[in-house]
Amino acid sequence: MKKWNRICLLMIGAVLSLTACQKKADGADGSDGSGLGEGGVNASEAVAAQPEKEWTYVPEFLTVADDRASYGDMQLVGDTVCYISMVGEAQGEPQKMCRYSLTRRELTQVSFQWPLEEENLEICSFAFNPDHSVWLIVNAYSADYSQLNRYLCRFDPEGNNMSFQDITQEMGRDSSVGDMAVDGQGRIYVFTSEYAEGEAAGIWLYTGEGRYQAKVPFGTSETVRVIGTVDRSEESLCVCVSKGENPEHCAMLEVDFEGKRLIEVDAEFPNINGLCEIRQSPADSADGAFGSQNSFGGGDSAESNRAPDSQNSFGGGDSAESNRAPDKEATGEYNLLLYDDKYVYGYDFPAEGKKSRQSPEELFAWTDSDINGYFVEDFSILEDGRYYVTVEDWTNEDRCIALLRRTRTEDVVPCKNLVLAAVDGDSALAALAVRFNRSQERYRIDVQDYGSLTNLYNAILTGEAMDLIDLSGVDVESLMRQGVFEDLRPYLEQSESLALDDFVEGILDTYTIDGTLVGIPDSFTxxxxxxxxxxxxxxxxxxxxxxxxxxxxxxxxxxxxxxxxxxxxxxxxxxxxxxxxxxxxxxxxxxxxxxxxxxxxxxxxxxxxxxxxxxxxxxxxxxxxxxxxxxxxxxxxxxxxxxxxxxxxxxxxxxxxxxxxxxxxxxYAGNAFGITATSQYKEGAWKFIESVLDPKEAEQMEPEELVYSIRWELNGLPSVKKIMDMMNEYYLEDDREWAAKGRDFGFLTYEDGWIIEFHALTQEEIDTVLELVKDAxxxxxxxxxxxxxxxxxxxxxxxxxxxxxxxxxxxxxxxxxxxxxxxx
CATH class of the missing domain: 3.40.190 (D-Maltodextrin-Binding Protein; domain 2)
Structure with a gap:
């Protein structure tokens, strides 16, 4: 299942603060030392005025040396990250069982020894066990793909088959299979995917030996999304589901395995930002919280595939104590840790016999630890107190494991925090901030989402502290009349990586208001x-x-x-x-x-x-x-x-x-940012703008790769002249070659039969577009x-x-x- 926002069951600290700045930085007194950023009230001063928090979390980023690694399907088993490799582009390139040790930083890949006669095999769901063996649900197709059989298979850590059985009859050939989970007794749960609707949505139950028991439906004609599961105890598994369109709450259902039914245990579990996913708590269930087993399921997440007794910590072990968070003083009183694409929250279940419950309490933002929360795939706590996070962002090439270490704030050299004010702090903007923050020792960007232009304008007019403003949809002329913006031209003239004549003619004039260069977009339509x-x-x-x-x-x-x-x-x-x-x-x-x-x-x-x-x-x-x-x-x-x-x-x-x-x-500007006239850290703000505009990475691309990047990532025209020229030259040459082969360029057909035929791009058409920019x-x-x-x-x-x-x-x-x- 596609995951957007998730819920993680972890015992965590009541007071947490994260930052990515752990290195010593120049100018520890908080000034730029450039003379360009004097005067005004800065957002970092507002932050400094707040009570200092005791703990910060500093990230370490790891990348598995495997292009076919799927960070979205990784599962933490003890100190090892387990996954099944993605299907390779080359024909005949089989998937492998992979294990990455967080302790030794070593990758092991094992081939499967398939017992099946069919050649066309598709792994559609899997679950790793504590001993690194794995359960698989496999679709096996005939040579012409006309016949399908489904199998439940288990392989040992060396890829040898331990068991397999045909489950086609009980699961059917047309059903949409989602993920798997294993409870504290080793019993297997297979969920329908997000595409299963109404009465088709449900859970297939199998014993620990793989014997089929029943399919339990969710009992509704509504659209049902399985969002996550958690072991409430060793005896049962709970499922969190979202019913209907955009519900405010999820329903938490306990699976009665023996009774082959679902029992509602919480009808108003918070639905954070639309979707939630549940992970187990590393504490035991003595205080009424859910138990200590590391199983969850539903969707396509990694943690959902944990087998019984798998340890969510380094060192493994089979006792409940070894699976607990460090201590209550360090982790606080929350039963659960909920998280969405921006924040992590603490949450407590209501006391027994009471219906009232707290609202989730915001604890920290993902970007505080230089993580783009829109692409967080897995989140757990390790035995030594570190948080384990996986991120998979293909668009921005950010695919990694992050380990967050709890550090006393007094031992961390603070960065100079710059507030970037935006109307919609979306995933693309978060990616820019994260990329900049990871590259810096002195500065970091905090994205402040104001939700609407009205809120942003009010914040500007009342003097709310901010260093940069996202200019998307902003009336720059009106704000310029109020003296809001710093002139970027002096910074551009002094830049070592950019120059005034680097940009498409007219771009800088478009954003020059009364002689002040307000912003420079990296792309435009x-x-x-x-x-x-x-x-x-x-x-x-x-x-x-x-x-x-x-x-x-x-x-x-x-x-x-x-x-x-x-x-x-x-x-x-x-x-x-x-x-x-x-x-x-x-x-x-x-x-x-x-x-x-x-x-x-x-x-x-x-x-x-x-x-x-x-x-x-x-x-x-x-x-x-x-x-x-x-x-x-x-x-x-x-x-x-x-x-x-x-x-x-x-x-x-x-x-x-x-x-x-x-x-x-x-x-329409893409990624245009203005520096406020009141910012104290204008040099740092300019460094961020430079990082967005820097053309070096694009210039090193092959023409075809560059055009693909522009089309799908920028989704517009590049502002840097050299990149624009490279793109246009590629289009012209590619069209010339296409025309030389006698091929047509396609057409657009309307329902009434009207047809518009396309032809090879001409220089005159390019010039027409560039001429429009000059007067935009x-x-x-x-x-x-x-x-x-x-x-x-x-x-x-x-x-x-x-x-x-x-x-x-x-x-x-x-x-x-x-x-x-x-x-x-």
Missing amino acids: LRTVAGDRTLLGDDAGLTLERLLEIAQSNPEALPIGEVTKNEMMQYLMMFNQDAFIDWETGECRFDSPQFQAVMEFVNRFPDSLENHPGEDSLPRKIHDGRVLFAIAEIRRPGNIQRYEGMFGETAACVGFPTADGSGGTLL KPFYSVEEDDVVKIIGEEAPAYYRGQKSLEDVAEIIQNRVQLYVNERR
């Missing part, structure tokens, strides 16, 4: 308006006045296709708000004939976009004159061919309407703009015919005027 160039006449670009004239001359046509009223008003205000507000004098003109004409124009657009069966496609409507222009999205140079197919030889990117017809293209405007989310909000609240009364155009325009004028006066 473009959005503009495409149409028939002849509609503009002699005009160089589309002005607001000209668009209104064209619309008036074509009363039966929709001016721009596939845009709603709200979206159209937002686009117009994004580019033309200054035509109605003079921020210097405070004069507003929303009661003017021009704005009334804008509202009449917007009223021609639909309230929402709905696809009706049999409706003509946008290209056909354009061809028939029912639509005049279209929104153009450009992520790669070849995207422009779609609009050539819509508008023909006279197709052009005319831009969104502006006052003078220029700058009508929106630039940074995108910002106008949905959070107070003026746009006022218009959006009042304009529908006119659209619905409830009020006259003049009355609505006057109301908007009065409200906006009051708003502007309050902020001058």
